[in-house]
Amino acid sequence: MGSLERYIFRQAALAFVGGLFVLTLVVWITQVLRQLDLVTNSGQTIALFFLMTSLGIPVLLALIAPISLFIAVMQTLNKLNGDSELIVMSAAGVPPWRIAKPLLMLTAIVMVFVGSLSLWLTPSSIRYFRLLLTQVQANMLSAIVRPGQFTQADRGLTFHIRDRAQGGVLLGIVVSDTRDPQVHMTYVAERGVITEQPQGTFFVLETGNLQRRDMRDGATAIVVFDRYAFDLSQLTQAAETIYRPSERYTSELMSPNPADPMLERWRGRFRQELHDRFAAPLYPLAMMCIAFAMLGQARTTRQSRGAAIAGAIAIMAAVRGGGFAVSGLVAARPAAVPFVYLLPMATILFFGAVSLGWIRIRTPEALSRLSSELSDRLMRLVTPRTAGGGA
Incomplete structure (x- = not known):
């Protein structure tokens, strides 16, 4: 990996780690506040309280990592474009794939990270949380x-x-x-x-x-x-014997025990949980392709960058929201299982082709006009204050 690739990789990796830490911390704090009443009323130690709340971090990381990667790639490309570095690279004949190479390397790392969380660490942590919760409930009368x-x-x-x-x-x-x-x-x-x-x-x-x-x-x-x-x-005993689908190991979801009384009751959720885990590593690549397709080309005006960023965010939200919707549909209809994989794969193929220049998309005129108007209004609001402060 050359100096250019290392520079881009370092910028994106730092942005990803920082964004992942901040987003996870914010969401984790909200979970801590929700669990605070349970643990304080049960008279448990502060160490057990933080252990129980920390067991939910793998779940948060698996959900937040693709979004953090999207933000990191978008921030890196926007910074390179804002500093005119993308323009210089394009003028020097640097092909788009060379700029995408370090981002793909980071994406591959995130995909392995998310896959490990979804298939192994997350169910293990949730299962251990259930065990600790059972122990707290065992002392319920003397504590709660x-x-x-x-x-x-x-x-x-x-x-x-x-x-x-x-x-x-x-x-x-x-x-x-x-x-x-x-x-x-x-x-x-x-x-x-x-x-x-x-x-x-x-x-x-x-x-x-x-x-x-x-x-x-x-x-x-x-x-x-x-x-x-x-x-x-x-x-x-009731709490010890009943495990929800999210608390089952992946091997248990793939080959469930036919004698399990919860299998018939939660068969749809078993199917949903299994395919969600296998599809989770696809979303980091889909998020990266969206960001690179929208911002990977050099742009010379502030308005066009704003429209591209707004479009990328809208597409990312639509794809991730569609993934959650399809996941919910799988629980009720087995025929919807292919769509769990089809949605991220189609996103990867389409925006990957856009990134390579095989498909060209144009920013809608209405979106460009709206971005320009918002930028102009923001500048009008900021300029008088700046001028007044200087006076």
Whole structure:
């Protein structure tokens, strides 16, 4: 790779890494704020909180990397054009493929990066997040239950405590269990504690009574107890056995277990998730081709560059939005699977041909006129302020 290619590669790589970091950080912070209430209310450590929120970063990287690459290529080409470097290269006889070569090398790296995230790291991180979330839910009664509030741990199972003492002891406990529609159970106890036993997780209640009401005939029975163990194992076991399609390994999506009870329920989502993972590495190349086709040629006026940038952004948004739409369609219709790959491939072929000069596209006159008007208005707004500041 010559000095010219290294220069372009360095400019694009720095822009890509910087854009990827900033965009990922912004989106990650929004996710952190969403998860903050869950972890703080459950009494978990700050280390576990950051671990759980950081497990979503691979998902963000896989989604943001193609867009960051698009922005980096567009910024690099626009800078080269704005500094008249593209004009000098064109006048010196540098062919377009030589300018595209370092960008393609960066794109290949990003494609491998996105493919690794989509096929391996992302499902692994989401699966581990599910494991940690299950552990947090296992301590739900001693951590998440807030004094003075009713908390529904499961459908038909509600807990209420008056206060929380040292050592994880809960005071003033009321448990309403209506999971069985024929028999409603109400537990009232002065204190209780969560214990982990080899047989499972139990809520040990002390000094209380059990009120059992038969809904068929309305008969009520009250049993006074000094110590009673309420089984919580079913609440944690359900979370451990159910994995969503996004939490399955790629091998599990390719060869699902026929005995899996979730396969029939989520068959469409299994198909959607699998093909989304395989199609994800195609989008960085599609984004690069769009940016290079629109901005890879030397442009001598500010208006034409503005129209090209606006057109590139609009096309990128349409292609990525179309990808999400097709993905949703695959979950409902197996016949839509080819379109998951056809959309990015068609984008690559068409804009690749435009980049090589095999196909020529013209910026619509209306878009050029709109870009020129916006630029002129912006200049009119900036110029008086600049003049006033100088005075």
